[in-house]
Amino acid sequence: MQGGKYLADGKSQSLFRDKPIKVLLAKPGIDGHDRGMFVLARAFRDAGMDVLYAGLLPTPEDVVNTAVNEDVDVVALSLLNGAHLTVFKKVMDLMKERGIDDISVVGGGTIPDHDRPKLEKMGITGNYGPGTPLKVIIDHITERAAEARQKKNRI
Amino acid sequence: MQSRDYYSRKLNELKSRHSGNPDRERWRRETLAPWNQKTGYGGKEYRNSSEIPIHEIYTPGDLPPDYDKKELGLPGEYPFTRGIYPNMYRGKLWTMRMFSGFGTPEDTNRRLKYLISHGESGLSIAFDMPTLYGYDCDNPRADGEIGRCGVNISSLKDMETLFRGIDLSKISTSMTINAPAAVLTAMYVAIAKKQKVPLDSISGTVQADILKEYIAQKEWMYPPEAHIRIIRDMMTYCSVNLPKWNYISISGYHIREAGSSAAQELAFTLADGFYYIDLGMKAGLPVEKFAPRLSFFFNSSIDFFEEIAKMRAARRIWATVLKEKYDVNDPRSLLMRFHTQTSGYTLTWQQPINNIIRTTIEAMAGVLGGTQSLHTNSYDEAWALPSEEAVKIALRTQQIIAEESGIPATIDPLGGSYYVEWLTNQMEEKAYEYFDRIEKMGGMLEAIKKGYIQKEIAATSYRRQMRIESGEEVMVGANKYQDSSEKPIGILKISKKAQDAQIARLKKVKITRDKAKVDAILGRLEDAMRDPEENLMPHYLEAVEAYCTLEEISNAGRKVFGGWKEPVIV
Ligand code: B12
Numbered sequence: 027m028q029g030g031k032y033l034a035d036g037k038s039q040s041l042f043r044d045k046p047i048k049v050l051l052a053k054p055g056i057d058g059h060d061r062g063m064f065v066l067a068r069a070f071r072d073a074g075m076d077v078l079y080a081g082l083l084p085t086p087e088d089v090v091n092t093a094v095n096e097d098v099d100v101v102a103l104s105l106l107n108g109a110h111l112t113v114f115k116k117v118m119d120l121m122k123e124r125g126i127d128d129i130s131v132v133g134g135g136t137i138p139d140h141d142r143p144k145l146e147k148m149g150i151t152g153n154y155g156p157g158t159p160l161k162v163i164i165d166h167i168t169e170r171a172a173e174a175r176q177k178k179n180r181i
Numbered sequence: 182m183q184s185r186d187y188y189s190r191k192l193n194e195l196k197s198r199h200s201g202n203p204d205r206e207r208w209r210r211e212t213l214a215p216w217n218q219k220t221g222y223g224g225k226e227y228r229n230s231s232e233i234p235i236h237e238i239y240t241p242g243d244l245p246p247d248y249d250k251k252e253l254g255l256p257g258e259y260p261f262t263r264g265i266y267p268n269m270y271r272g273k274l275w276t277m278r279m280f281s282g283f284g285t286p287e288d289t290n291r292r293l294k295y296l297i298s299h300g301e302s303g304l305s306i307a308f309d310m311p312t313l314y315g316y317d318c319d320n321p322r323a324d325g326e327i328g329r330c331g332v333n334i335s336s337l338k339d340m341e342t343l344f345r346g347i348d349l350s351k352i353s354t355s356m357t358i359n360a361p362a363a364v365l366t367a368m369y370v371a372i373a374k375k376q377k378v379p380l381d382s383i384s385g386t387v388q389a390d391i392l393k394e395y396i397a398q399k400e401w402m403y404p405p406e407a408h409i410r411i412i413r414d415m416m417t418y419c420s421v422n423l424p425k426w427n428y429i430s431i432s433g434y435h436i437r438e439a440g441s442s443a444a445q446e447l448a449f450t451l452a453d454g455f456y457y458i459d460l461g462m463k464a465g466l467p468v469e470k471f472a473p474r475l476s477f478f479f480n481s482s483i484d485f486f487e488e489i490a491k492m493r494a495a496r497r498i499w500a501t502v503l504k505e506k507y508d509v510n511d512p513r514s515l516l517m518r519f520h521t522q523t524s525g526y527t528l529t530w531q532q533p534i535n536n537i538i539r540t541t542i543e544a545m546a547g548v549l550g551g552t553q554s555l556h557t558n559s560y561d562e563a564w565a566l567p568s569e570e571a572v573k574i575a576l577r578t579q580q581i582i583a584e585e586s587g588i589p590a591t592i593d594p595l596g597g598s599y600y601v602e603w604l605t606n607q608m609e610e611k612a613y614e615y616f617d618r619i620e621k622m623g624g625m626l627e628a629i630k631k632g633y634i635q636k637e638i639a640a641t642s643y644r645r646q647m648r649i650e651s652g653e654e655v656m657v658g659a660n661k662y663q664d665s666s667e668k669p670i671g672i673l674k675i676s677k678k679a680q681d682a683q684i685a686r687l688k689k690v691k692i693t694r695d696k697a698k699v700d701a702i703l704g705r706l707e708d709a710m711r712d713p714e715e716n717l718m719p720h721y722l723e724a725v726e727a728y729c730t731l732e733e734i735s736n737a738g739r740k741v742f743g744g745w746k747e748p749v750i751v
């Protein structure tokens with residue numbers, strides 16, 4: 027992945043000129059599958075993003091706290107353990123409870139096709155699984171980061 | 182040979198084996214080059230996962246003089262390159278052991294019996310995430326996770342249900358459990374006692390290889406030193422009380438799945454193995470007593486010859502280092518017994534039926550590599566835990582190799598292949614390069630705590646990912662030959678009812694047990710944990726028999742030892 031690629035279409039250029047896209051990668055459940063996390067972290071960084079990784083076994087509360095404290099644009103949730111419906115929802119509920127709407131939430135991992143619409147309904151987009159090209163993921167993150175940034179710039 | 186600087190001296194010795202191959206040079210010049218010119222072949226570089234460049238052809242000139250007498254040997258004879266037993270599969274086939282577990286203990290008990298009825302010859306238990314990390318099913322963190330990735334075990338009651346109707350004296354059980362391995366061993370012992378099976382006859386394995394947890398699988402509860410002490414306690418306890426129990430399965434599988442190359446898997450796994458040899462010796466155990474109880478677990482991935490070479494090299498390195506560096510002479514202690522699992526990582530979400538073919542190739546490599554037992558992955562690997570249909574095909578794959586293919590008829594049929602022998606030597610050298618580097622860093626534990634091993638793996642994994650992204654490395658159906666008309670497959674669904682059932686059972690356990698006794702036992706366990714000279718195994722046994730829960734027992738350690746935060750890897 028070439029550096030700075032995420033500005034390719036020029037549309038979001040002005041949004042990220044002063045501060046690059048900031049992403050928090052997190053597995054909010056009991057899941058130690060981190061191979062994909064390390065791949066995504068490096069790929070995002072190579073694409074010019076600022077990347078944080080929440081480490082092993084953060085709780086949904088930890089994830090939301092970090093996202094807010096670090097003022098990230100996107101929270102990238104990943105679970106390979108099959109608990110995404112329950113656990114991703116906890117993250118979304120906490121965000122709603124705290125009235126956070128300027129952080130986009132994107133999901134991925136071992137997510138069967140029939141769960142995708144349910145996650146979308148919670149406001150989690152992407153939900154990409156094994157074999158997804160990194161370019162597809164990076165483009166999606168960029169798009170969702172632009173949404174978040176526009177909201178952050180409102181005030 | 183003396184032990185100081187052993188690895189660097191050995192490495193020099195191995196490197197001195199190299200000399201040019203004049204036969205190949207002549208052939209390249211006189212035959213290949215003109216041919217390529219005529220056909221307009223531009224040349225392509227082939228490399229395996231270990232980044233070893235592969236030549237067009239191999240000849241006797243690629244092997245050192247007297248190779249077959251000195252380094253290759255014969256099966257059942259030092260250095261065991263060709264197999265650890267004299268008759269290998271002619272005497273006894275490998276054990277077909279399918280990694281299984283989901284939902285409640287009842288669900289998994291049914292699956293185990295299903296597999297036994299279809300010809301499985303050993304059991305292998307997969308636990309769910311809360312169990313793997315020492316949390317009970319009623320912990321709020323475990324919500325949504327019960328039974329999803331394996332069977333849930335919160336107390337001895339669950340283990341009793343899991344093995345109901347299965348005679349522990351007749352079949353061996355392997356349990357993929359690490360941080361709480363000592364607790365699960367204690368539960369197994371408690372059940373054997375209830376079934377009145379003499380303890381010196383129960384055979385089985387717990388994974389318990391904590392070093393590779395910090396490296397690859399990331400299932401720890403405490404700092405490394407605390408887990409290592411628990412392993413030491415298991416080693417000492419079992420060598421007296423459970424002589425047939427394999428208390429560590431030194432695992433390369435996870436290292437590989439986390440992204441390493443075959444050579445890194447080989448090197449890091451054996452380096453872990455030598456660490457446990459040192460540990461046993463430091464605990465004052467005689468090597469002949471504990472070395473034969475150490476077993477290994479390797480990955481069999483998709484590069485057929487590389488995998489076979491890796492397994493052959495592994496046997497030879499283990500025997501050679503134990504003999505030369507550790508001065509071990511007991512022949513049984515030199516035998517590297519290992520389990521093999523085909524690679525989950527190579528199996529695609531897209532066009533999942535193709536995974537049956539991949540698994541077949543990988544399983545054949547495991548057999549040709551001389552494995553003692555084998556798990557074959559199911560075609561739905563990338564989607565979910567295997568469905569009954571998928572796991573049956575995976576078992577049948579082994580049975581077809583065993584009973585139709587003719588592969589088991591002769592021992593190490595690839596022995597003497599110039600390519601395979603050369604590659605075996607290459608893998609061996611790569612491993613010694615790492616042993617030497619790791620020793621200079623202060624040993625395996627230091628290298629792990631610094632994050633060196635993890636970073637090496639992450640770098641290899643990323644390079645591979647980049648090759649897949651660019652299409653240089655092909656995954657059929659995923660990044661080439663895609664098919665947009667694909668439909669989703671039927672998968673095993675785990676109902677949330679499993680969680681409710683487990684919580685209800687745990688509630689009942691907590692009501693019916695003697696609470697005062699539980700508290701007293703947990704207090705004694707904590708005291709024992711504070712005293713490094715005390716063996717924890719009898720305490721674990723006492724605790725599980727009084728129905729202390731997995732989390733209560735694990736929490737004693739969390740209180741005494743604390744937790745662990747890994748170094749930054751990426
Ligand atoms: C590698 C692997 C392991 C390794 C993990 C090493 C490591 N440090 O990561 C090892 C061997 C240790 C392992 C262990 C276990 N595993 Co495992 N593992 C896999 C495997 C084979 C591949 C995962 C992988 O790394 N792929 C490569 C990476 C690069 O891809 P990826 O993570 O999928 O990420 C890509 C996409 O999914 C996407 N993506 C992922 N996350 C996100 C997030 C966002 C926001 C976005 C946009 C995209 C995105 O982008 C990435 C690039 O394309 C999968 C099956 C499979 N083929 O997928 C099973 C699998 C995930 N494992 C499984 C299980 C059950 C386990 C265990 C619980 C087994 C047990 N009972 O002991 C343990 C638990 C380990 C733990 N501590 O959590 C199950 C999960 C079942 C389920 N969900 O229903 C699977 C599906 C296999 C199976 N069918 O049984 N495993």
